[in-house]
Amino acid sequence: MYDDNGQKYLDLYGGHAVISVGHSHPYYVKMLAEQLQRIGFYSNSVKNDLQERLAEKLGQHSNYPDYALFLCNSGAEANENALKLASFHTGKKKILAFKKAFHGRTSGAVSATDNPSISAPFNETQHVTFVPLNDTNAVENELKSGEYAAVIIEGIQGVAGIFMPSDDFLKQLRTLCTTYNAVLILDEIQSGYGRTGRFFAHQWADIKADIATTAKGMGNGFPIGGVLIAPHIKPRHGMLGTTFGGNHLACAAALAVLDIMEKEMLCQNAELVGTYAINALREYPNVEVRGRGLMIGIEMPFAVSDLRNKLLFQHHIFTGNAGTNIIRLLPPLNIGKPEIDHFLTTFKACLQP
Ligand SMILES: Cc1ncc(COP(=O)(O)O)c(C=O)c1O
Numbered sequence: 001m002y003d004d005n006g007q008k009y010l011d012l013y014g015g016h017a018v019i020s021v022g023h024s025h026p027y028y029v030k031m032l033a034e035q036l037q038r039i040g041f042y043s044n045s046v047k048n049d050l051q052e053r054l055a056e057k058l059g060q061h062s063n064y065p066d067y068a069l070f071l072c073n074s075g076a077e078a079n080e081n082a083l084k085l086a087s088f089h090t091g092k093k094k095i096l097a098f099k100k101a102f103h104g105r106t107s108g109a110v111s112a113t114d115n116p117s118i119s120a121p122f123n124e125t126q127h128v129t130f131v132p133l134n135d136t137n138a139v140e141n142e143l144k145s146g147e148y149a150a151v152i153i154e155g156i157q158g159v160a161g162i163f164m165p166s167d168d169f170l171k172q173l174r175t176l177c178t179t180y181n182a183v184l185i186l187d188e189i190q191s192g193y194g195r196t197g198r199f200f201a202h203q204w205a206d207i208k209a210d211i212a213t214t215a216k217g218m219g220n221g222f223p224i225g226g227v228l229i230a231p232h233i234k235p236r237h238g239m240l241g242t243t244f245g246g247n248h249l250a251c252a253a254a255l256a257v258l259d260i261m262e263k264e265m266l267c268q269n270a271e272l273v274g275t276y277a278i279n280a281l282r283e284y285p286n287v288e289v290r291g292r293g294l295m296i297g298i299e300m301p302f303a304v305s306d307l308r309n310k311l312l313f314q315h316h317i318f319t320g321n322a323g324t325n326i327i328r329l330l331p332p333l334n335i336g337k338p339e340i341d342h343f344l345t346t347f348k349a350c351l352q353p
Contacts, residue, residue, distance in 0.1 A: 001318075009312075010339055013320040017158070017190050017295070017330035020217030021260040028220055028256040035252035044242065050251035057258050062199045062228065064212065068235065070227040071246030075189035075215035076104025078225035079152065081240050082211045083108045086150035086183035089233045096142050096151040096182070098133045102159035103152060103187055112152050133157065134169045136176070143180035150183040150211075151176075155191030155201030158330075161322035162290045162297025170205035183210045183233070189225075193217035194261055194333055196293035197271025204292065217333070222253035266333040270294045277329070277340045284351070296329040297322060307350055315346045 001009045001023060011019065021028060035050075042048070055069040070085075072078055083095060097103070097112040104110065110118060111125045131138035133153075142148065151173065157163040165173070177184040186209035191201035193214060198204055200212060210233060215225035225245075229235065244250075261267060274293035281289045281298055288299040300307070303324045311317040320328035331339075 007316060009316045009318055010342065011318045012329045012331045012335075012343060013318045014217075014330050014332050015221070016216065016320065017195065018216045018219075018221055019332045020193055020195075021220050021257050021264070021266065022332045022334045023221075025220070025256075025260060027260055028253065031252050031256035031259075032222070032249060035249055038248070040249045041244070041247045044246060048246065048248060048251065050248055050255065051246045054246075054251045054254050054258075057255060058226065058228070061258055061261070062212070063203065064208075064228050066231050067212075067228040068231070070229065070235070070240050071250070072225040072227070072242050073223045073244050073250070074104070074225050075187075075213065076106040076109040077242075077245075078189065078213035078215050078227050079103045079109040079112070079185070079187055080106050081227050082185045082187075082213050083112065083150060083152065085211060085227070085229065085233060085235065085240065086185060088235075088239060089183060090149040090181065092147060092149035093127045094145075094147045094149060095128045096139065096148050097128055097130050098153055098157070099130050100133070100157055100160035100163065101130070101152070101154060102157070103154075104189075133163060134166055136169060136172045139173060140176055143176055143182055146180060148180065148182040150185050152185040152187055155186055155188045156196065156292065156295055158190035158295070158328070159322060161299065161326040162295060162328060164290065164292065165205075167205035170202055170207050174207040177210070185209065185211045185213065187213050189213055189215045190330070191295055193257075194267035194270050195295050195330070196291075197267060197274060199267060201292065201295070218257065219250060219253040220257050222250055224250040224254050226254075261333070264334055269335075270333045273335055273337055273340060276337055277344070280340070280344050284348070291329075294329070294331055294333060294335065298327040298329070300325050300327065310350050311346065315350070317343055317346060 059065040103112045186202045188200045210230045212228040270293040290297040
């Protein structure tokens with residue numbers, strides 16, 4: 001990226017994990033421009049073939065070829081619809097979520113978010129219970145009541161500061177949801193779309209979600225969200241709906257992203273370059289490094305705001321944060337080792353007294 005003086009920046013944050021294939025990728029720009037020449041939007045009451053092409057392609061890429069796709073405009077909206085669908089499907093009200101979870105700011109999504117400071121009194125509900133991440137007993141104690149419509153979990157907790165559910169925990173969670181008839185919703189809005197080296201982070205645990213939600217990297221900056229829905233969950237006509245969701249421009253953006261991911265093998269790159277970065281960062285003393293692929297949390301033993309300002313204003317490197325002590329890296333998936341090396345050298349230099 002460049003500022004208005006022409007100064008070049010290295011973007012290690014991708015605007016909250018949104019920039020997946022790189023800023024202004026020429027193919028992405030071309031696809032959007034060409035689509036806009038044809039038609040940008042028409043109502044969902046008229047069939048839009050691009051939605052079918054996207055559903056088909058996303059099904060293949062994500063290894064969920066038999067899942068239905070509902071298209072919307074953001075991550076919160078995707079989760080909102082996932083929660084509604086689970087409740088419609090089971091006829092139940094309660095949702096199990098995890099401590100420190102972030103699922104968005106609309107009413108349902110914020111109720112399942114463990115942060116009272118962004119929840120208005122209007123959003124308070126008795127329907128959501130929070131249990132600690134990776135605590136199978138706590139999950140089972142709740143689910144055995146039989147009252148839960150769904151469990152919602154992030155593939156990797158992002159906003160909290162990159163906390164991972166263990167593969168074993170995800171496997172057990174899958175079994176518990178099946179045993180107690182609760183819908184397993186995997187929120188892959190930050191951790192999905194190739195970021196960890198699998199299409200969805202939960203696929204490292206070799207499990208299947210009943211519903212998976214996606215947004216952020218899906219449109220590389222064009223607002224789009226998606227809900228992937230297992231075949232056993234039968235939506236009835238009109239159950240979910242949207243004016244803007246799945247519009248022609250959004251579909252063109254999402255199709256362009258998948259084309260680029262395939263051609264440039266960005267999933268593989270995320271795993272390769274991300275593992276390289278994580279291993280190198282783990283060599284630093286007093287630093288705790290968490291994450292997978294290009295979803296990296298670096299927890300420092302001090303507040304990181306000065307360090308991040310130094311990286312940005314002196315060395316022109318964008319980073320993100322979580323809480324006070326954690327640097328969050330969510331770079332575009334086409335980042336290479338030279339850029340990571342540049343960051344590592346600069347980071348090391350910034351840590352010198
Ligand atoms: C895991 C997760 N879920 C949901 C959301 C909400 O997405 P949006 O801001 O597009 O509504 C976010 C946003 O940061 C997120 O990280």
